[in-house]
Amino acid sequence: MKRLLGTLSLLTLFLAACAASSQVLPSETEAAASPAVRTLTVMTHDSFSASEAVIAAFEQANQVNLVFLKSGDAGAALNKAILSKDAPLADVFYGVDNTFLSRALAAGVFEAYNAPLLADVPIEFKLDPQNRALPVDFGDVCLNYDKAWFDGKKMPGPASLDDLLKPEYRGLLVVENPATSSPGLAFLLATIQKYGDPGYLEYWRALKANDVVVVDGWETAYYTNFSASSGRGPQPLVVSYATSPAAEFIFAPSPLADAPTASMLQGCFRQVEFVGILKGSPNRALAEKFIDFMLSRAFQEDMPLQMFVYPVNPQAALPADFARFARLAPNPASLPVDEISANREKWLAAWTEVVLH
Amino acid sequence: MKLRLLPAVLFLGIFFFLPLGRILALSLAPLSQLDAALFSRLADVLRFTFFQAAASSLLTVLFGLPLAFLFARVDFPLKPFLRTLTAIPFMLPTVVVAAAFNALLGPRGWFNLALMSALGLSQPPIIFLGTLGAILAAHVFYNATIVIRLVGNAWANLDPRLGQAARSLGASPASVFWQVTLPLLRPALLAATLLVFLFDFTSYGVILLLGGPKFSTIEVEIALQALQMLNLPAAALLSLIQLLCTLTFSVLYTRSLSRLAAPLKPVPQTPRRAQTRLERLLVASLVCVLLMFYALPLLALPLRSISRLEAQRGQRTASGPALTLEYYTELFINRRGSIFYIPPATAARNSLAYAGLTVACSLLLGFPAAQALARPGRLEKWLDPLLLLPLGASAVTLGLGYLLTFNRPLVPFLVPGRGLALSFLASPLIVPLAHTTIALPFVIRSLQAALATIPPRYREAAAVLGASPWQVWWQVDWKILSRALVSAGAFAFTVSLGEFGAASLLARPEYPTLPTAIFRFLSQPGGMNYGQALAMATILMTITGLAIGLIEKERVAGEF
Numbered sequence: 034m035k036r037l038l039g040t041l042s043l044l045t046l047f048l049a050a051c052a053a054s055s056q057v058l059p060s061e062t063e064a065a066a067s068p069a070v071r072t073l074t075v076m077t078h079d080s081f082s083a084s085e086a087v088i089a090a091f092e093q094a095n096q097v098n099l100v101f102l103k104s105g106d107a108g109a110a111l112n113k114a115i116l117s118k119d120a121p122l123a124d125v126f127y128g129v130d131n132t133f134l135s136r137a138l139a140a141g142v143f144e145a146y147n148a149p150l151l152a153d154v155p156i157e158f159k160l161d162p163q164n165r166a167l168p169v170d171f172g173d174v175c176l177n178y179d180k181a182w183f184d185g186k187k188m189p190g191p192a193s194l195d196d197l198l199k200p201e202y203r204g205l206l207v208v209e210n211p212a213t214s215s216p217g218l219a220f221l222l223a224t225i226q227k228y229g230d231p232g233y234l235e236y237w238r239a240l241k242a243n244d245v246v247v248v249d250g251w252e253t254a255y256y257t258n259f260s261a262s263s264g265r266g267p268q269p270l271v272v273s274y275a276t277s278p279a280a281e282f283i284f285a286p287s288p289l290a291d292a293p294t295a296s297m298l299q300g301c302f303r304q305v306e307f308v309g310i311l312k313g314s315p316n317r318a319l320a321e322k323f324i325d326f327m328l329s330r331a332f333q334e335d336m337p338l339q340m341f342v343y344p345v346n347p348q349a350a351l352p353a354d355f356a357r358f359a360r361l362a363p364n365p366a367s368l369p370v371d372e373i374s375a376n377r378e379k380w381l382a383a384w385t386e387v388v389l390h
Numbered sequence: 391m392k393l394r395l396l397p398a399v400l401f402l403g404i405f406f407f408l409p410l411g412r413i414l415a416l417s418l419a420p421l422s423q424l425d426a427a428l429f430s431r432l433a434d435v436l437r438f439t440f441f442q443a444a445a446s447s448l449l450t451v452l453f454g455l456p457l458a459f460l461f462a463r464v465d466f467p468l469k470p471f472l473r474t475l476t477a478i479p480f481m482l483p484t485v486v487v488a489a490a491f492n493a494l495l496g497p498r499g500w501f502n503l504a505l506m507s508a509l510g511l512s513q514p515p516i517i518f519l520g521t522l523g524a525i526l527a528a529h530v531f532y533n534a535t536i537v538i539r540l541v542g543n544a545w546a547n548l549d550p551r552l553g554q555a556a557r558s559l560g561a562s563p564a565s566v567f568w569q570v571t572l573p574l575l576r577p578a579l580l581a582a583t584l585l586v587f588l589f590d591f592t593s594y595g596v597i598l599l600l601g602g603p604k605f606s607t608i609e610v611e612i613a614l615q616a617l618q619m620l621n622l623p624a625a626a627l628l629s630l631i632q633l634l635c636t637l638t639f640s641v642l643y644t645r646s647l648s649r650l651a652a653p654l655k656p657v658p659q660t661p662r663r664a665q666t667r668l669e670r671l672l673v674a675s676l677v678c679v680l681l682m683f684y685a686l687p688l689l690a691l692p693l694r695s696i697s698r699l700e701a702q703r704g705q706r707t708a709s710g711p712a713l714t715l716e717y718y719t720e721l722f723i724n725r726r727g728s729i730f731y732i733p734p735a736t737a738a739r740n741s742l743a744y745a746g747l748t749v750a751c752s753l754l755l756g757f758p759a760a761q762a763l764a765r766p767g768r769l770e771k772w773l774d775p776l777l778l779l780p781l782g783a784s785a786v787t788l789g790l791g792y793l794l795t796f797n798r799p800l801v802p803f804l805v806p807g808r809g810l811a812l813s814f815l816a817s818p819l820i821v822p823l824a825h826t827t828i829a830l831p832f833v834i835r836s837l838q839a840a841l842a843t844i845p846p847r848y849r850e851a852a853a854v855l856g857a858s859p860w861q862v863w864w865q866v867d868w869k870i871l872s873r874a875l876v877s878a879g880a881f882a883f884t885v886s887l888g889e890f891g892a893a894s895l896l897a898r899p900e901y902p903t904l905p906t907a908i909f910r911f912l913s914q915p916g917g918m919n920y921g922q923a924l925a926m927a928t929i930l931m932t933i934t935g936l937a938i939g940l941i942e943k944e945r946v947a948g949e950f
Binding site: 082251 | 485488489492496497498514519520598599602603604613614616617618619620621622698714716717724726727728729730731790793794909910912913914915916917918919920921
C-alpha cells in the first residue's frame with residue numbers, strides 16, 4: 034500500500050508540474066504587464082539579432098511584448114514553420130531566403146500583406162508578386178581571401194571562378210557542403226549560373242582536381258580552415274559573405290588599420306531574406322505593424338551591424354565601418370526561385386556524386 | 391506491471407513515444423514518394439554507421455578498461471582531478487571539442503607546428519581532421535568515461551578474495567582476470583558497451599565536424615533530409631531504421647544480461663597504492679596516457695582563450711602569442727546593444743538550473759524503474775528494451791515531434807481557445823524534460839547494473855529482522871547504491887549541460903544557456919567572436935568540472 038501511495042503521489046506531483054508549466058508561465062508574463070500589453074511571437078533563425086533600443090521602441094510604441102522564437106538555421110526554422118502550420122507557433126516568420134522561398138510559398142505558410150513601405154523597395158527584391166513574403170535584407174555570398182597570405186606570397190588574389198582552377202591556387206580554397214550549409218548552396222548556385230547545367234559539374238570536377246577542401250558548414254570553414262580567422266587554418270580562400278571583412282574589422286580584438294580579409298566580387302550569389310505573416314495568426318494587425326517596423330529606417334539601419342546584411346530600404350543609411358569594408362558584387366548570380374526549388378535536390382545529389390565520392 | 395515502473399513509463403510515453411509517434415505517422419504516410427536514389431545510398435550509410443560504431447566502441451572499451459581498473463583499485467596522486475577530467479568531454483559541445491582537437495592536431499595545431507619546425511617540413515605531417523581516425527578518437531574521447539564509471543564502480547565493489555583464492559590455487563594473474571574478474575564484470579561491461587555503442591551509432595556532430603562531408607551516418611542523413619531537403623518521409627524512414635536497430639541491440643543486451651550468473655556479495659574496498667616497481671611504472675604510464683589524451687586537448691582551449699593571435703598577422707607561424715584576458719572582460723559588455731546579448735552569469739545559471747532539474751527528474755523516475763527492472767516479471771522484461779529507445783532515437787526527429795505534439799495544450803479541454811499563448815512548447819520546462827528523456831535510459835541502465843549486484847537475501851534478512859521497507863531501502867539499497875546513484879546523477883547532469891540531442895532543437899532564447907552562447911559567438915566572423923566563444927567554452931568546462939568534482943567528493947565523504 035505504501036508503495037502504491039508513493040507512486041501515486043510522485044505521479045500527481047509530476048502531472049501537476051506539467052500542468053503548471055503549461056499554465057503558470059505565460060500567465061506570469063501577462064500578470065507582469067498591464068492587461069493592454071499583448072504578445073507578438075516572431076519565429077526566426079539562429080542568426081537573427083537586433084538592438085535592444087530599437088526593439089524596445091517598437092514595443093513601447095505599440096504596447097506589445099515581442100517574443101523571438103529562434104528555431105535553428107534557415108532551413109530548419111522554415112521546416113518547423115511548415116510542419117506546425119496547422120497550429121502556428123508564431124505570428125510572424127522572418128528569415129526565409131530566395132533559395133527556400135518557393136518551398137515556403139508552395140507550403141502556404143504565409144498570408145499576403147501589401148506593406149506601404151514596399152513602394153520604396155527596388156523591384157529586383159520583390160520576388161513574390163503576391164507579397165506573401167516581403168523582402169527585408171540582402172547580401173552576397175562571395176569568396177573571401179586572406180590579404181596578408183597573398184601579400185606574403187607576392188601573389189594576387191583570384192579574380193574569377195576560372196582563376197580557382199589554376200595550379201597556383203591548388204589546395205587554397207575551402208568551401209562548405211551545399212547540402213548542409215546555406216553559403217555552400219549559394220556558392221554552388223553561383224557556379225550553376227555561370228557554367229550552366231550540366232557545365233557546373235565539369236567545373237567542380239576541375240575544382241576537385243585542384244584540391245578544393247569541403248567541410249560541413251560555415252563555422253568549420255571559417256574558423257578551422259580559413260587562414261585569416263583566429264582559427265589560423267591552412268586555406269587562405271573561403272566561401273563566406275561579402276560583408277565578412279567588415280565583421281573582421283569591427284570584431285578585431287585590437288583596433289586594426291584595415292580589414293585583414295577582402296572579398297572577390299566575381300562569382301557571387303545574392304541572398305535575399307524575407308518576412309511574412311504566418312497564416313492563422315490571431316494578431317494580424319500587430320503583425321502588420323511589426324513588418325512595417327522591419328521595413329522602416331529604424332530597423333533597416335540597425336541590421337547591418339547586427340546581422341551584417343544590407344537593408345532593402347534605399348533610404349536607410351549604412352554605418353560608417355560597414356560601408357567602408359562591406360561590399361556588394363556588381364553582377365551577382367540570382368537564379369529564378371522556381372528554378373532553384375525545382376532543381377535543388379537534383380543539383381545537390383549530382384554535386385555530392387561528383388565532389389564527395 | 392510493477393507500480394514503480396509506472397512513472398518512468400508514463401513519462402517516456404508522453405515525452406518520447408507520443409511525439410515520436412506523431413512525427414512518424416505524419417511523415418510515413420507519403421512514403422511511396424521516396425525515390426530509388428535514396429535507397430541506393432542507404433546501404434552505404436548503414437554500413438558505415440555500423441562499422442564506425444563497432445570500431446569506436448571496441449576502442450573505447452579497450453581504452454576504458456585499464457582506466458576503470460586504475461580508478462577502482464589503485465590509489466594514485468591527482469586521482470579526483472583526473473577522474474573529473476575524464477567526464478568533461480562528455481558535456482562539451484562538439485564544436486568546442488572540434489576546436490580543441492584543431493588547436494592540438496589541426497594543420498596549424500601545436501603538434502604539426504612543432505614537427506614542421508623540428509624537421510624542416512613545409513607541409514603539416516599529421517593529417518587528422520577529416521579522417522576516420524578523427525572520428526574514432528573523438529568517440530573514445532567522448533565516451534571512455536562511460537566505461538570508466540560503469541565498469542569502475544562494479545570493479546570497486548568486487549570481492550577481492552575471489553581473485554586471491556584463485557591465485558592461491560595456482561592461477562596466473564592473467565587467468566584470474568579472464569576467468570574470475572571479467573565474468574564478474576560482465577553485466578557492467580555489457581551495459582557500458584551498449585551505451586557507448588548506441589552513442590556512437592547515433593553520432594552526429596563528431597561525424598560532421600571532425601569527419602567532414604565524406605562520412606555519413608544515419609543520424610547525419612536524417613538531419614540532412616529533414617532540415618535541408620525538407621524531405622520528411624525520407625527522414626522518418628531513416629529514423630525508423632535507426633530505432634529498429636537500437637531496439638535490436640537493446641533486446642540482445644537484455645537477453646545476454648539475463649543469462650549471467652547470480653549476483654555476488656559486494657565488498658567495497660579501499661584502493662591501494664602501487665607497491666612494486668613494475669606496478670608503479672604501470673600506474674605512472676597509465677596516468678601519463680590519461681593526461682596526454684584528456685589534458686592536452688582540454689588545455690588547448692583555455693590556452694587559446696587567453697592568447698591574442700591577431701597581433702602577428704602575416705607572420706603566423708611565429709611563436710610567442712601575447713596573453714590577454716580581454717575575451718573574458720568583453721563577455722560582460724553588450725558591445726552591440728543586442729537584445730540577444732547573454733551575460734555569462736545568466737547563461738551559467740540557466741545551464742545549471744536545467745541540469746539540476748534534469749538530475750532530479752531522471753533520478754526520481756529512474757530509481758524506482760531500475761528497482762522494478764532488477765527483478766523483472768514478464769511485462770517488465772518486455773518493457774525493458776523499450777526504455778532504452780530514447781538513446782537511439784534521432785534527436786532531429788524527436789525535436790520535430792515535440793514541435794507537433796506540444797505546440798498546443800496537452801489537454802485541450804482544460805484551456806479552450808487559448809491556443810498559442812498556453813502551448814507547452816512555450817514553457818522553459820520543456821528543455822529539462824527533453825533532457826530527461828535522454829538521461830533516463832542512462833540512469834536506469836547504470837542503476838540496474840548496480841542493483842543486479844545486490845543479493846535479494848540482504849533485503850529479506852533486513853525485513854525478517856523487522857526493518858520497514860523504508861529502512862530496508864536506506865540500510866541496504868542506499869548503502870550499496872550511493873556510488874551508482876551519484877554516477878547516474880552525474881551522467882544526467884552532463885547530458886543536460888552538454889545539451890546534445892533533442893534539446894538543441896528546443897532552445898528558448900529567453901533562457902539562454904552556455905552552449906547557446908558559444909554558438910552565438912561562433913556564428914559571426916571576427917577575432918573577438920572566436921575568442922569569446924573559446925572563453926565561454928572555458929567557463930562551461932570549468933563550471934562543469936567543478937560541479938562534477940563536488941559531486942564526486944560528496945560521494946567519497948558519504949561513503950565511509
